[in-house]
Amino acid sequence: MIDKxxxxxxxxxxxxxxxxxxxxxxxxxxKVQAEExxxxxxxxxxxxxxxxxxxGEVYGVLTFYNAFxxxxxxxxxxxxxxxxxxxxxxxxxxxxxxSRLLDxxxxxxxxxxxxxLETVNCVGACAxxxxxxxxxDYHGHATARDAKKILHHLKEEKDKNKDNEKS
Amino acid sequence: MKKADPKKLEELRTRIIDxxxxxxxxxxxxxxxxxxxxGCEKIAQNFKDEIKKQNLxxxxxxxxxxxxxxxxxxxxxxxxxxxxFYQRVKNEDIKEIISKTALNKEVIPRLLxxxxxxxxxxxxxxxxxxxxxxxxxxxxxxxxIDPTNIEDYIALDGxxxxxxxxxxxxxxxxxxxxxxxxLRGRGGGGFLTGKKWEICSRQDSPxxxxxxxxxxxxxxxYMDRSLLEGNPxxxxxxMIMGAYAIGAHxxxxxxxxxxxxxxxxxxxxxxxxxxxxxxGKSILSSDFDFDIHVFKGAGAFxxxxxxxxxxxxxxxxxxxxxxxxxxxxxxxxGKPTNINNVETWANIPLIIEKGADWYNHIGTETSKGTKIxxxxxxxxxxxxxxxxxGMTLREIIYDIGGGIKDGKKFKAVQTGGPSGGCIPADMxxxxxxxxxxxxxxxxxxxxxxxxxxxxxxxxxxxxxxxxFTQEESCGKCVPCRIGTRKMVDILTRIxxxxxxxxxxxxxxxxxxxxxxxxxxxLGQTAPNxxxxxxxxxxxxxxxxxxxxxxxxxxxxxxxVYYIDPxxxxxxxxxKKNCPVDAISGERxxxxxxxxxxxxxxGACLDVCPSKVSAVxxxxxxxxxxILEEHNKKKTKK
Numbered sequence: 181m182i183d184k185x186x187x188x189x190x191x192x193x194x195x196x197x198x199x200x201x202x203x204x205x206x207x208x209x210x211k212v213q214a215e216e217x218x219x220x221x222x223x224x225x226x227x228x229x230x231x232x233x234x235x236g237e238v239y240g241v242l243t244f245y246n247a248f249x250x251x252x253x254x255x256x257x258x259x260x261x262x263x264x265x266x267x268x269x270x271x272x273x274x275x276x277x278x279s280r281l282l283d284x285x286x287x288x289x290x291x292x293x294x295x296x297l298e299t300v301n302c303v304g305a306c307a308x309x310x311x312x313x314x315x316x317d318y319h320g321h322a323t324a325r326d327a328k329k330i331l332h333h334l335k336e337e338k339d340k341n342k343d344n345e346k347s
Numbered sequence: 348m349k350k351a352d353p354k355k356l357e358e359l360r361t362r363i364i365d366x367x368x369x370x371x372x373x374x375x376x377x378x379x380x381x382x383x384x385x386g387c388e389k390i391a392q393n394f395k396d397e398i399k400k401q402n403l404x405x406x407x408x409x410x411x412x413x414x415x416x417x418x419x420x421x422x423x424x425x426x427x428x429x430x431x432f433y434q435r436v437k438n439e440d441i442k443e444i445i446s447k448t449a450l451n452k453e454v455i456p457r458l459l460x461x462x463x464x465x466x467x468x469x470x471x472x473x474x475x476x477x478x479x480x481x482x483x484x485x486x487x488x489x490x491x492i493d494p495t496n497i498e499d500y501i502a503l504d505g506x507x508x509x510x511x512x513x514x515x516x517x518x519x520x521x522x523x524x525x526x527x528x529x530l531r532g533r534g535g536g537g538f539l540t541g542k543k544w545e546i547c548s549r550q551d552s553p554x555x556x557x558x559x560x561x562x563x564x565x566x567x568x569y570m571d572r573s574l575l576e577g578n579p580x581x582x583x584x585x586m587i588m589g590a591y592a593i594g595a596h597x598x599x600x601x602x603x604x605x606x607x608x609x610x611x612x613x614x615x616x617x618x619x620x621x622x623x624x625x626x627g628k629s630i631l632s633s634d635f636d637f638d639i640h641v642f643k644g645a646g647a648f649x650x651x652x653x654x655x656x657x658x659x660x661x662x663x664x665x666x667x668x669x670x671x672x673x674x675x676x677x678x679x680x681g682k683p684t685n686i687n688n689v690e691t692w693a694n695i696p697l698i699i700e701k702g703a704d705w706y707n708h709i710g711t712e713t714s715k716g717t718k719i720x721x722x723x724x725x726x727x728x729x730x731x732x733x734x735x736x737g738m739t740l741r742e743i744i745y746d747i748g749g750g751i752k753d754g755k756k757f758k759a760v761q762t763g764g765p766s767g768g769c770i771p772a773d774m775x776x777x778x779x780x781x782x783x784x785x786x787x788x789x790x791x792x793x794x795x796x797x798x799x800x801x802x803x804x805x806x807x808x809x810x811x812x813x814x815f816t817q818e819e820s821c822g823k824c825v826p827c828r829i830g831t832r833k834m835v836d837i838l839t840r841i842x843x844x845x846x847x848x849x850x851x852x853x854x855x856x857x858x859x860x861x862x863x864x865x866x867x868x869l870g871q872t873a874p875n876x877x878x879x880x881x882x883x884x885x886x887x888x889x890x891x892x893x894x895x896x897x898x899x900x901x902x903x904x905x906x907v908y909y910i911d912p913x914x915x916x917x918x919x920x921x922k923k924n925c926p927v928d929a930i931s932g933e934r935x936x937x938x939x940x941x942x943x944x945x946x947x948x949g950a951c952l953d954v955c956p957s958k959v960s961a962v963x964x965x966x967x968x969x970x971x972x973i974l975e976e977h978n979k980k981k982t983k984k
Binding site for chain 1: 381
């Protein structure tokens with residue numbers, strides 16, 4: 181569960197680092213997204229008050245850009261590059277397989293909040309295409325067959341972390 | 348440098364060069380994003396650790412440099428000063444490289460590049476076919492510079508051009524030099540850079556801005572990123588001169604969100620430039636003040652359009668606005684603004700330092716200088732290539748790019764990203780410049796070159812690009828917002844085998860409307876991928892619509908996978924790899940695909956051993972036959 185009160189305090193802290201000027205809006209949204217993982221309704225309200233613009237305006241800007249999300253992401257983010265080079269090398273099949281295995285569409289998060297599936301329009305590592313990026317790690321020349329392995333690996337890592345926490 | 352001035356800069360340059368022993372072995376490791384994806388960071392760290400462990404710091408230098416361009420062969424390690432070129436280097440190779448090559452000048456043949464066409468083993472970087480035909484005037488210094496070390500740039504005559512410009516040239520002279528060079532904007536439009544500067548310089552306003560457009564959004568194009576990451580000071584230097592020429596004191600670099608390393612390197616470079624007196628108040632003790640901010644984009648393709656980009660800097664949605672007035676007259680916050688692309692800015696120091704006459708001898712009549720292309724897709728040598736304008740596509744794709752992957756047949760090359768078009772095989776001998784590409788129905792754009800082979804379906808490519816622009820359309824203009832969606836619907840229906848005869852006419856009509864009724868470049872050029880594929884690959888559209896077949900065997904709905912019973916040896920490989928258990932048959936028995944379960948992922952085709960090659964794809968009538976046979980067997984059971 182998201183602690184609304186805590187979220188509000190955190191956002192207030194972030195806002196203090198910026199001048200209350202309209203041109204700071206995107207910088208502020210970047211910072212909130214990076215630190216909170218998403219932009220909550222509370223954050224929208226705080227930002228709007230701070231910059232003296234309407235909540236609708238803040239909402240309008242943040243939903244215009246792909247960088248900002250209204251919901252927290254899953255523990256792991258799987259990003260499939262859908263750039264042209266990856267596309268002609270078979271990225272759609274890779275995306276379909278991840279989508280099928282996780283039972284979610286691109287842009288969604290699994291119900292257990294473990295995985296978020298995303299696409300990106302080119303990461304510029306075209307020599308390695310198709311590319312899958314999991315939590316910042318690159319998997320080059322990916323095929324649909326790799327999807328299962330990659331997911332398995334992520335799950336195992338998670339279990340390992342859990343064990344470490346226990347001990 | 349405290350209170351820097353041109354004299355002190357030259358003294359510093361001499362000091363840096365003198366302090367460096369050019370004969371000392373230096374292991375340079377490519378640190379571009381391509382090599383990062385291969386894990387070059389770890390390799391660089393291991394090199395450093397090993398050199399420290401063996402106490403060799405006095406004998407060997409290590410430098411993580413900007414992108415070398417030959418991404419296909421990463422991680423790349425070049426041994427300087429000899430230029431020995433090692434490719435696909437692994438952690439296990441580190442000790443051997445140090446003991447043999449770095450200490451004893453002994454070359455390790457297994458790490459050298461072997462030319463796939465001649466089987467010749469090549470020792471030096473400059474002799475590799477990929478680099479031989481290139482003219483790397485902008486990009487060439489990347490491989491010698493650690494982008495985090497400003498002194499590397501200074502040692503290679505960096506910031507010489509600004510001391511020349513600020514003290515020996517009037518703003519007017521700079522503009523006339525840039526005009527004379529014939530440099531045209533590298534971001535897509537191809538407008539004369541000098542002319543743009545001149546218009547902006549004539550505006551009477553105490554407040555003006557310069558902007559570097561680094562919102563490189565075209566999928567498959569990453570040359571701007573490599574320049575920002577690999578040689579950020581060349582862009583800063585270019586911007587200082589532009590600002591001086593037009594009379595601006597503040598600048599912005601708008602970087603695409605997906606380029607974290609570029610943001611990091613350019614931010615650091617700006618700090619260093621300030622520290623050394625190249626930015627800030629009284630640059631090099633002149634009376635000129637100028638500083639630059641970095642603006643991190645937020646993931647909207649349309650913000651690469653200049654008016655949208657400025658709206659974004661102002662903290663608003665990246666909506667384009669009506670031109671004229673052009674940014675040169677009314678730009679950021681309503682003030683005169685000069686906006687150029689990364690590669691354009693990187694050209695400026697060269698033009699000022701070496702002169703317009705040197706520069707305008709490179710290239711063609713109407714397109715001067717070089718252009719960096721990102722050569723990607725179904726090509727053997729994926730990478731960034733810099734060639735003089737006017738080189739033919741054939742030279743770029745075959746001589747530099749090493750031809751098509753897996754010996755397949757070339758079908759088309761897509762230039763200019765989602766605003767560009769597909770150029771067919773019979774135009775391979777066209778010299779490439781701004782005008783020939785426009786005549787072919789495409790554009791130069793920012794320089795993406797995506798090579799497609801016989802397995803690429805051109806209708807699907809058109810659908811891909813339209814889907815891209817439709818998703819990225821900001822929605823301001825109705826023809827773009829709704830027109831692109833309708834076009835995607837039609838193209839999707841065609842690739843799924845539900846195309847109608849009238850669809851081609853509808854596509855052409857919609858293309859016209861979207862082109863004419865959109866405010867910005869995104870909408871005006873969005874139909875190009877459709878129009879060019881209709882122009883050059885009509886037969887593929889017809890096959891999809893009339894025969895419900897995909898000649899490239901690529902559209903999922905129009906193909907089936909089939910195991911040839913005469914060829915199958917019953918090895919179980921496909922069965923084991925099928926993610927949906929659609930394949931039946933025991934060991935040494937013929938395997939059969941259940942067409943009702945098959946999701947057409949292609950795993951069976953991938954794993955079937957090449958000497959058996961029992962799995963194949965079929966479309967059109969053959970597909971029908973296979974399905975009928977399958978259904979017959981099912982009803983029998």
